[in-house]
Structures are given as C-alpha cells and as structure tokens.
Amino acid sequence: MGLSVNGIEMEWRERGEGDVIVFVHGFPFNSAMWGHQLAALPPEWRGIAVDLRGFGASELGDEPELGMEMHSRDIARLLDQLGIERIVMCGQSMGGYVAFEFWRHFPDRVRGLVLCDTRAAADSPETQRARHHLATRVRAEGPGPVRDALLPKLLSPASARKKQAGPLPMVQAMMEETSPETMARALLGMSGRNDSEQLLRTIDVPVLVVVGSDDVITSRGQAEMLARGIRGARLESIEAAGHMAPLEQPAEFNTLLSKFLVGLPRNSLSTRSAFGI
Numbered sequence: 001m002g003l004s005v006n007g008i009e010m011e012w013r014e015r016g017e018g019d020v021i022v023f024v025h026g027f028p029f030n031s032a033m034w035g036h037q038l039a040a041l042p043p044e045w046r047g048i049a050v051d052l053r054g055f056g057a058s059e060l061g062d063e064p065e066l067g068m069e070m071h072s073r074d075i076a077r078l079l080d081q082l083g084i085e086r087i088v089m090c091g092q093s094m095g096g097y098v099a100f101e102f103w104r105h106f107p108d109r110v111r112g113l114v115l116c117d118t119r120a121a122a123d124s125p126e127t128q129r130a131r132h133h134l135a136t137r138v139r140a141e142g143p144g145p146v147r148d149a150l151l152p153k154l155l156s157p158a159s160a161r162k163k164q165a166g167p168l169p170m171v172q173a174m175m176e177e178t179s180p181e182t183m184a185r186a187l188l189g190m191s192g193r194n195d196s197e198q199l200l201r202t203i204d205v206p207v208l209v210v211v212g213s214d215d216v217i218t219s220r221g222q223a224e225m226l227a228r229g230i231r232g233a234r235l236e237s238i239e240a241a242g243h244m245a246p247l248e249q250p251a252e253f254n255t256l257l258s259k260f261l262v263g264l265p266r267n268s269l270s271t272r273s274a275f276g277i
Ligand code: MLT
Pocket: 025, 026, 027, 028, 092, 093, 094, 095, 190, 217, 243
C-alpha cells in the first residue's frame, strides 16, 4: 500500500483490524522483517509495518541525509492520512532510534513502546567518523562494505548455523533490495542522531525492552540501561537470538509482544488526548 507523504510515496504492509501497532525496521532492512509479527498479532490489533523513506518500496526523495526526526515525521504524517491518532510503536535498532524521535515530537500519539535490539546513546565521534567513511565507500563501491561489516554480526551463532534454513536468506534479500545511496544517506542520518539518554526519564507509557541474548551490535548492557532509565519498563532477553530477534526467534518474540499488547490499559486510547496531560 502507498500514500504520498511529505513529498515521497511511502509504502507499508499491514494486517488485522483494531488498535494499531506500527513496526519500524532497522538498517538496512525493510518492512518484510516484520512478517512473522504481522501474521501473529492478537485479535483486535492492526499491525502497520512501514518502509522508511528510501527502504523497501518507499521512495528515497531528495534529502541528503535520512535523519531519524524526518522518519518520525513521515510516520506521523502517514498516520494522519490513515486517520490514526494513537499507536504502539515497535522499533528494532535504527527503528528504535526512530521511536525515540517519535516520542520526542509526538508523545501524545504514543500508547506504548517496544524497543528491540536498540540503544539510547548517540554515536561517539569515532563511530560517526566510521559511518561517514562507510558512506563514502558505499557510494564508490556499492553495498559490499556494508554487507561485509554487518552480516557477520547480525545473527546469533544458533541462527547462523541454520544457514539457508534460518533467517539468513531473508536478511540477505532485504540488504540486496537497499540501494547504496539509501545506505549512505541512512549512515549519515544515524551518525547525526540525538542522544536519547535524557529522554528516557520522560517516557511515561508502558515499555517493553527486548534484546537477543547474543546481540553483539546492541548489547544486553545497553538494553539494561534502557530498562533502568524508563520508569516501569520491562526487560526481556530472547535466548539464541542476535540483533534480529523478531526474525530469529519469532515465536518467543511474538509471545512477549502479545502479552505486552494485551496487558495495555484499555483506556490508554483516550486519556492523554482528552485532558492534554
Ligand atoms: C541497525 O540494525 O539498525 C543498525 O545496526 C543500527 C546501527 O548501525 O546503529
């Protein structure tokens, strides 16, 4: 499905009807990574998995960097057009960075957050330099340098051992669909993202933090830091999963997600917007 949003054609895939959860993919993936989740939502939930600008089937547009705030504004505009006010947002890795920006700019639209294999801290100057260098290489050489840097770290040893029978083909296919220019602009966008550590204490909606036990990109320590910083947040670790927990161990992830969604306060659709607090 597609709609014109902030000057680009934005695509998403969706399933179900009812209260809305928006799924936001990581880098350099797309909405396809949430297929297992869309297929197993609890009754009376509608899942919307977006293709962020430049990824999947969404147009890239002209902006020189794909910043996290811009992605969050694209999602808000898409929701406006769909007539959806309040949502749960579930973001994996870069999708988590987008979720923090969505909270920063549109807190009244958020009923709950699922923060998966992600972190609150901004890039260090060293990481920023590395991302700029990688962006330059991707523009000159194609996607190889991103693939080579990421692929060995994405999956748990258990998932990697499954080879073609595991999540590897899906991960590779999503990477192949992402153009080098999108990769470059996303790397620049991520390198300039805000630090969200201070933002954590402002989050006053239910939050589920999920981390793969073998995630070497965003570690358990970073997930613990998120859970400590957000009042009442619940932390869950998924065994034998790496950085792609929803794709590597979908049954476990879906059980946690369903429990979280079903446990949300029923009145959370209206309270904040009705009284403006
Ligand atoms: C991702 O999975 O979205 C990226 O690894 C995030 C990052 O590079 O910081």
